[in-house]
Structures are given as C-alpha cells and as structure tokens.
Amino acid sequence: MKMTGGVEWGLHCCVVLSSATEPVAAAKLAELHDVSATYLAKQLQLLSRAGLVRSTPGQLGGYLLTRPATEITVLDVVEAIDGPQPAFRCTEVRQRGPMAVPPERCDTPCPIAAVMDTADRAWRESLRVVTIGALAATVTATTPGELLDRARVWLSA
Amino acid sequence: MKMTGGVEWGLHCCVVLSSATEPVAAAKLAELHDVSATYLAKQLQLLSRAGLVRSTPGQLGGYLLTRPATEITVLDVVEAIDGPQPAFRCTEVRQRGPMAVPPERCDTPCPIAAVMDTADRAWRESLRVVTIGALAATVTATTPGELLDRARVWLSA
DNA sequence: GGGCTGGTACTCGGATAAGTTGTGTCCGAGTGCTTCTGG
DNA sequence: CCAGAAGCACTCGGACACAACTTATCCGAGTACCAGCCC
Numbered sequence: 068m069k070m071t072g073g074v075e076w077g078l079h080c081c082v083v084l085s086s087a088t089e090p091v092a093a094a095k096l097a098e099l100h101d102v103s104a105t106y107l108a109k110q111l112q113l114l115s116r117a118g119l120v121r122s123t124p125g126q127l128g129g130y131l132l133t134r135p136a137t138e139i140t141v142l143d144v145v146e147a148i149d150g151p152q153p154a155f156r157c158t159e160v161r162q163r164g165p166m167a168v169p170p171e172r173c174d175t176p177c178p179i180a181a182v183m184d185t186a187d188r189a190w191r192e193s194l195r196v197v198t199i200g201a202l203a204a205t206v207t208a209t210t211p212g213e214l215l216d217r218a219r220v221w222l223s224a
Numbered sequence: 225m226k227m228t229g230g231v232e233w234g235l236h237c238c239v240v241l242s243s244a245t246e247p248v249a250a251a252k253l254a255e256l257h258d259v260s261a262t263y264l265a266k267q268l269q270l271l272s273r274a275g276l277v278r279s280t281p282g283q284l285g286g287y288l289l290t291r292p293a294t295e296i297t298v299l300d301v302v303e304a305i306d307g308p309q310p311a312f313r314c315t316e317v318r319q320r321g322p323m324a325v326p327p328e329r330c331d332t333p334c335p336i337a338a339v340m341d342t343a344d345r346a347w348r349e350s351l352r353v354v355t356i357g358a359l360a361a362t363v364t365a366t367t368p369g370e371l372l373d374r375a376r377v378w379l380s381a
Numbered sequence: 382g383g384g385c386t387g388g389t390a391c392t393c394g395g396a397t398a399a400g401t402t403g404t405g406t407c408c409g410a411g412t413g414c415t416t417c418t419g420g
Numbered sequence: 421c422c423a424g425a426a427g428c429a430c431t432c433g434g435a436c437a438c439a440a441c442t443t444a445t446c447c448g449a450g451t452a453c454c455a456g457c458c459c
Contacts, residue, residue, distance in 0.1 A: 068227045069402085070311040071442070078336045079317050092392070101321035106444050112394065125452035128392045141339055154227040154311070160236050164258035166375045168367065178362040179235045182298055186350035193343035205335040210325065218323040226441085228403065249431070263405050269433065282413035285431045 070149055073110040076102055077148045078141065078202070080111065083222070084120065085136035085203045090129030091222060099222070110148055117147035137200030142191055144199070155183035227306055230267040233259055234305045235298065235359070237268065240379070241277065242293035242360045247286030248379060256379070267305055274304035294357030299348055301356070312340035 080096050093111050097104035111130055114120045119139060120130045132139065157180035161168045176184075207215065237253050250268050254261035268287055271277045276296060277287045289296065314337035318325045333341075364372065 068225065068306050068311050069309075069313075069442090070225045072313075072315070073443085074312070075315060075317060075336065082336075090392095094392090099321050099323055100317050101324075102317070103444060105446075108393075109395095109444085115393085122393055123452090124392050124394095124450060126389095126391045126454090127452075130393095141336075149225050152226075154225050155231070156226075156229075158229070158232060160232060160257050160259070164256050166256055166371070166378055167258075168371060172368065172371075175366045178359050178366070179232065179239075179298075182351065182354050182359070186347045189350045190343045190347040193346045194339065197339045202335050202339070209332045209335070211329065214323070214325060214329075221323055226403090230404090247431095251431090260405060262407075265432075266405085266434095272432085279432060280413095281411060281431050281433095283415090283428095283430045284413075287432095 068154055070145075073106070073113075074145055074148045076100060076107055077110045077114055077144050078199075080107070080130075081114070081119070081132065081136070081139065081144055081199045082203045082206060084130060084132050085199050086219070087131065087222065089223070090123045090127065090131050092129040095129070095222065099218075113148050114144065117143070119143055119147055132199075135200065136203055137198050139199045140195050141197045141199070141202070142194035145194055153184065153187040155180070155187065157183070225311055227302075230263070230270075231302055231305050233257060233264055234267045234271055234301050235356075237264070237287075238271075238276070238289065238293070238296065238301055238356045239360050239363060241287060241289050242356050243376070244288065244379065246380070247280045247284065247288050249286040252286070252379065256375075270305050271301065274300070276300055276304055289356075292357065293360055294355050296356045297352050298354045298356070298359070299351035302351055310341065310344040312337070312344065314340070 079100055083096065083099065084091060093108045094104050096111075097107045100107070111120065111122070115122050115130070118133060121133045122128065122130055157177050159173075159177065161177060162170060162173065236257055240253065240256065241248060250265045251261050253268075254264045257264075268277065268279075272279050272287070275290060278290045279285065279287055314334050316330075316334065318334060319327060319330065
C-alpha cells in the first residue's frame with residue numbers, strides 16, 4: 068500500500084500558502100521545494116478542483132487558499148489529491164464460488180470489510196483533527212525565525 | 225491509495241483455515257472463492273514466509289494455520305501480504321530547495337510526517353485488536369448454519 | 382494629460398508519453414501415497 | 421501373507437510476462453498588466 072507522493076507536496080504547499088497574502092505561482096512553489104514544476108501543477112489543479120485553493124490567472128497570478136488555514140484539515144488535502152476512496156475495497160468474495168452466499172442472505176456487511184472500514188475511519192479521523200493552520204504553527208515554532216524570514220522574502224521576490 | 229487486492233483473499237483464506245483440521249490445498253481455497261489459483265498461491269506463500277501458515281507438501285498436503293486463530297490478528301495478515309511499510313513516506317522536502325533547512329537543524333521530525341505517522345498507528349491499532357478468530361466467530365454467527373455445514377463437507381471432500 | 386486599445390508575457394488547464402508496482406501465469410523441485418514385485 | 425522399492429500424482433516454491441497506476445512532461449487557452457496611440 069502506497070499513497071501518492073503528491074500528497075506530501077500538496078501539504079507543504081498548503082502550509083506555505085497559509086502565510087501568503089498574494090498569489091504564489093506554481094513554478095515558485097516547485098522551485099522552493101525542488102520538485103517537478105509540471106507535476107506539482109497537476110497536484111495544485113486537484114486542490115483547485117476540490118475547492119481548497121483558488122487560482123488567479125494573469126501575470127501576477129498564482130494560488131491562494133480559499134479558506135483560513137485553520138479551517139482546512141489534513142484530510143481535506145489528502146482526499147483531494149489521493150482520492151476519497153478507502154484503501155480496501157470489498158469485492159464480496161462470499162457471494163462467489165460454489166459455496167456462494169445468496170445476496171438476499173447478505174443483510175449484514177462482510178465482517179472483513181467492516182473491520183477494514185473501522186480502521187479506515189480511525190485513520191481519516193486522525194487526519195481530520197489536524198488543520199493546516201496547526202501544522203503551520205508547529206513549523207513556525209520549531210524553525211529558527213531567521214530561516215522563516217528569509218523564506219518569506221524569497222517568496223515575495 | 226489502494227491496498228493490494230490479495231489482502232482480502234488472504235483474510236478469507238485464514239478465516240476458512242481457522243476451522244480446518246486437515247491441510248487445505250491452495251487450489252481448493254481458490255475454487256471456493258472463485259479467484260485465480262496461481263495468484264492466490266502467491267499470497268499464501270507470503271503468509272507462509274511470515275510464519276502465519278504452514279505448508280505441507282505431498283499428496284494430501286496443503287495449508288494450515290500455525291497458531292490458534294485467536295492469536296492471529298488482522299494486522300498480521302495485512303502486513304504479511306501488503307508489506308509493513310506505512311503508506312506515507314516522508315522525503316524530507318524541507319531539506320531541499322533554495323530555502324532548505326540544514327540537517328543539523330532538523331532535530332524535530334517533520335510535522336507533516338508526524339501527523340501521518342499518528343494516523344498510520346491508529347489504523348494499525350484498529351487492525352491489531354481484531355483477530356482471525358473473532359472474524360470467524362462473526363461469520364459463524366451471521367451465516368445460516370446450513371450453509372456452514374455445506375461448506376465444511378465441501379472442503380473436506 | 383487622460384482614456385482607450387492592441388500587444389505581450391505570464392498564468393493555469395487538460396491532454397499526452399515513460400517508469401514502477403501490482404496482477405496474473407507458468408514451469409520446475411520436492412514429498413508422500415500407492416502399487417507392484419520378490420521373498 | 422508381508423516387506424521393500426520403484427513409480428506416480430499431487431503439492432508447494434520461485435522465476436517469468438502483462439496491465440494498471442503513478443510519475444513526469446508538453447502544449448494550448450485565457451487573463452491581467454503594460455505600452456503606445458488617439459482624443
């Protein structure tokens with residue numbers, strides 16, 4: 068099981084955007100993180116479709132968060148980029164083969180799928196209680212102020 | 225994000241094996257679930273390598289659980305087939321690009337990776353508290369007894 | 382000098398190719414049962 | 421009738437193709453700024 072690598076980029080971008088007042092171009096975000104500019108653009112498009120960021124075209128265009136960072140959860144970003152579908156998909160194995168359980172007898176969900184669903188909900192809940200704002204606060208608290216300032220001036224340059 | 229489909233097969237097989245006293249051949253398990261026999265054999269090999277099942281060769285050979293079903297967790301099966309690695313891999317983006325944080329300053333883990341790790345632990349914990357025995361008990365409780373008997377005789381036939 | 386218009390350079394957006402991982406398949410090595418033969 | 425040994429059928433195990441998805445890239449459409457021109 069492996070999550071799309073773009074999730075990490077998207078989260079970092081959202082953290083950066085949380086402290087931005089003017090639109091930031093995708094190319095700038097890519098250079099800042101030293102990743103493929105075109106591929107990161109794709110991830111930003113996904114965030115845009117999900118309504119998490121707003122893109123402004125034109126010469127001074129770029130991306131900006133649509134909501135305060137404290138109202139965007141990590142789960143929002145993960146689901147926007149990686150998709151909302153759970154990792155486990157029940158194929159109703161019990162309804163196949165010579166000993167198949169008839170569908171009308173399957174009123175209760177498959178226990179295996181139920182366990183997986185519970186775990187998936189726990190996972191998502193863990194991601195839902197953390198906001199981009201909280202992440203940004205942690206970054207601010209643990210990173211030397213000098214570095215933060217340098218990054219800020221570099222972004223607006 | 226998508227989990228290997230073989231996980232579902234492996235779990236179903238373990239549930240079936242939990243109520244087996246004699247070795248069950250891989251081909252029989254495949255026919256019972258109506259899945260690719262050769263591919264399911266691959267998953268069973270993974271379970272065998274992980275030490276969850278024991279294979280006995282020869283004419284009356286097959287697979288059997290090595291431990292009581294109540295001592296095998298769902299997580300054991302998932303990690304045996306899908307791998308123990310977490311879905312999210314931190315690539316230390318903060319240490320790249322023009323604003324890279326120097327490694328000696330990275331004494332605290334990346335907050336993003338920390339959140340993902342917490343969620344991953346919650347997910348695994350949910351799978352750890354459920355055993356194959358519990359799953360089998362649920363199946364026994366929710367499936368009509370007649371079907372269970374038919375399946376049992378079909379297996380030993 | 383002010384307003385308007387055309388040009389331009391920049392932006393995002395979707396459609397288009399390689400690499401990697403999951404999916405599915407095949408054949409060979411090994412083991413235990415069965416059967417045949419000899420005593 | 422019993423013991424031994426060869427044959428055989430079945431099993432698992434690892435090595436080999438195919439497909440789907442992630443990753444990465446390119447080019448086109450659209451927009452806002454800027455310069456030049458007309459009033």
